[in-house]
Amino acid sequence: MIFLNQLLQGVFLGGYYALIACSLSFLFGVMRIVNLAHGSIVVLAAFLLFVLADRFEISPWLALIAVVPAMAALGWLLQRFVLDRALRGGLLVPLLATFGLAIVLDNALFETFGADTRSLSPFIGDLSFDSWSLTDDITVGKMDVLILGSAVAMLGAVSLLLARTRIGRAIRATAEDPGTVELIGIDARAVYGMATALALAMAAVAGAFLAMRATFDPYTGGAQLIFAFEAVAIGGFGSLWGTLWGGIALGVAQNVGASIDPSSFFIAGHVTFLAVLVGRVALGRVAA
Template identity: 45%
Template sequence: MTSQIINAILLGGYYALLATGLAFMYSVMRIINLAHGTLIVLAAYALWVLGERLSIPLPAGIVVVAAAMFALGMALHHAVLARASRGGELLPILATFGVAIILDNLIFQVFGADSISLAPLVGDLTWASFELPGSLFVGKISVYILLASVVQIGLLEWMLRHTGLGHRIQATSQDRATAALLGIDTARTAAIATGVIAATAMGLRAAWGPYSGSVQLLFAFEAVVIGGAGSLWRVLTGALVLAFAQSLAASIHPQGFLIGGHLAFLAAVFLRLRGAGWSFTALLKSGVRA
């Protein structure tokens, strides 16, 4: 039982790392980014190319990919999101869905359908573990991912509440017209926020393929909805609940892993819709806010 609890916590940290960018995007831009999972996969492929084909060490590769993803995020905002957001709430969803399909198929054309892993780049971390009291072992890479998710959420929260950029982002998310009247360049602020989100989209810990983005998006979306309204720390709470529900269901039946998470998600959906009104947008508006 102790081992299951620890593994669920570590899995929740992984889900939180996936979900933070999705929650941040909606809190800032009120856009449900259906390309979020694909951006995570794209960043993972970029890390693999830098390490496996160009022999760039993983730490340096992370810095390079983060910078490249930041630039890609800003370009995505200017080319797609800024225009789509003028057409109401549905058009950005459709636009990001189209971006995801295009990127998925481009990745498939370039890399093929074979699964790829970052295991060769992390070396001993693939199998290394910490020994806990009671002869319990936990993978080091899972612990590091949990710590990374906590650090990422903490930095984003600190940035939002204690920096000029964070204040501009919050003002833009709450009332873009008023923020513009106050002299804030809302378009540039939103583009920077999108770049920050893309730059943090590096959460894969297992093998993946060109169409793995939809699975990452599903877990991220469920964690955000389960976490509910409040700060980005609620994303971590939602991710932990999702992971515990999956672990509990898996202990009952071997095929219950995904079903348990989906049931927890559906329970959260019904609770939120009861309080927010029966509509899809009401459900998301009851979700995370900056």
């Protein structure tokens, strides 16, 4: 029973990983770049929400209505002034530019907010610790359920957008070949701008849940990038639903690892990620 509980908690933790990985997975799918500033952007959104809650006493849920569009606007600017130029510089420049951006964001946040760890959990009432008891041994946190639900909803919404809408078709076509879509009247730069805006809007939601379920500080971004990346990689690059399964695999691996030996929580996650890579190498199937 305890093992079953570990497994279940792992699935819910995986929901969180999938949630923070949505943005990374989507941006990679569309623009073929790994955004190394992803974790720092998530933390930036968390700090924005924290300031609104702490100084202006605005509930995080309400604040999201302002922060999500603000982050989307930032995404559009990021594409216009950084990624667009970086993409024209070849394969490596987007990596170098977004890594530079991550260093700027992390350290600027540190200078502004200091080293204190923060959390949004005091601002959301009972939700942060309320749970349902399924049996004597198994309890399920309401926040955990909400996070897993949000991850599924967000991935579902993006999949629907890509599959069913006009802009979705434009995004898929541009991902396929940005040069050719120009011939049929699609402005690839505008599509990339919208895609990056959408990616940062998703990062804002991820930042909200990061801040509500746990604590964060200016240097939390690196770890978030790694977890998100592991979820995307385990699930398979370019697959949105794969990211959900990848996140769950990672969460379960960490929890099972920790149940064997408490110090091996993170080790088990990283080893699983590397094992998946080795497996793909052995089978000769590595996503480009």
